[in-house]
Amino acid sequence: MEIPTANLLIALAVTTGAGLATGLGSLFVFAQKKPNARLLAFGLAFAGGAMVFVSLSEILNKSVWSFSQGYGPRLGFSYGTFAFLAGVGLIMLVDHLVPNPHERLEVDDPFFREHNAAYIKRVGLLTALAITAHNFPEGLATFFATLENPGVGLPLAFAIAIHNIxxxxxxxxxxxxxxxxxxxxxxxxLVSGLAEPVGAIVGYALLRPWLSDAVFGSVFGIIAGVMVFLALDELLPAAKRYSKGHETVYGLVSGMAVLALSLVLFKW
Incomplete structure (x- = not known):
């Protein structure tokens, strides 16, 4: 399946932009003595709602549609569902092998006062390595979603960018x-964020010789499973931990609403 170079460059640019949002998080740290916990909770939940909505309403449907082109609607739905569950299983395995730590973000946390600088630095580097490992599938998701349909890829990239901050x-x-x-x-x-475009390039290079409707169906199904798992296992629990009121549910609903409206606009 031949894909125009312009489409590849656009997909890579969108994926890179989402990945570089990780750097914005550091700027936020430099600008404030203490991160705003309520805003952080809203942002995490917003990203989670957007990810769940786009995964179940668009990306999973893309998987079913792609499989249906070669195997018919009945098997297409079945294969898309199996690919979705495979994605959930895959990210569960990654999460088991490389746990993604969510350290407390308050800079006045006793942790930072009671441990020496070398140990804190080690924690930071381990955190960066763990998050980097989780960024590879996110980059692949953004890249393939944008490659297939920018109307799906751009909102997903926006959600992932919020998640990366x-x-x-x-x-x-x-x-x-x-x-x-x-x-x-x-x-x-930045190094952690650049794992997303690197993951996209490596994934595309490996899959390019076999690109077909079935491969796209598999990739989209797996991506949908990965995104839903990340949202439910990481984003929403973290949002709840930092919330002081209803920020989590407001962010969740807002993320779904904004994503839904953006998809409606892209379809006009």
Missing amino acids: PEGIAIAVPVYFATNNKAYAFGAC
Whole structure:
């Protein structure tokens, strides 16, 4: 299946933009002595709602449609469902092998006062490595979604970008307060964020010789499963942890609403 170079470049640019949002998290840390917990909770839930909505309403449907082109509607639905469950299983395995730590983001946390700088720096680097590992499937998701349909890929990239900002904070806080070096903390965030376009390039290079409706169906189904799992396992629990009122549910509903409206506009 031949794909125009322009489409590839657009998909890669969108994926890179979403990944670089990780760096914004570090800027947020540098600008404030203490992150705004309520805003963070709303943003996490917003991203979670957007991810769940686009995964179940668009990406999973893309999987079923792609499979249906070669196997008919009945088998297409079945294969799409199996691919979705495979995606859930895959990210569960990744999460088991490389747990994604969610350190407290408050800079006055006793953790930062009671441990030495070397240990805090190590925690920051381990956090960066874990988040980087989780960014590979996110980059693949954004890239293939944009490649197939920018109307789906752009909203997904927006949701992932929001999700990446608090990840940048989680990386920058321990690194910055251990080293007192803004460039070092910002660089750690950027490296983690660049895992998304790298994951997209590697994934596309591996799958390119076999691109077909069945491959697209498999990729989209797996992506949908991965995104739903990440939203339910990471984003929403983290949002609830930092909320002080109804920020989680407001963010969840707002994320779904904004994503739904954006998809409606893209279809006009």
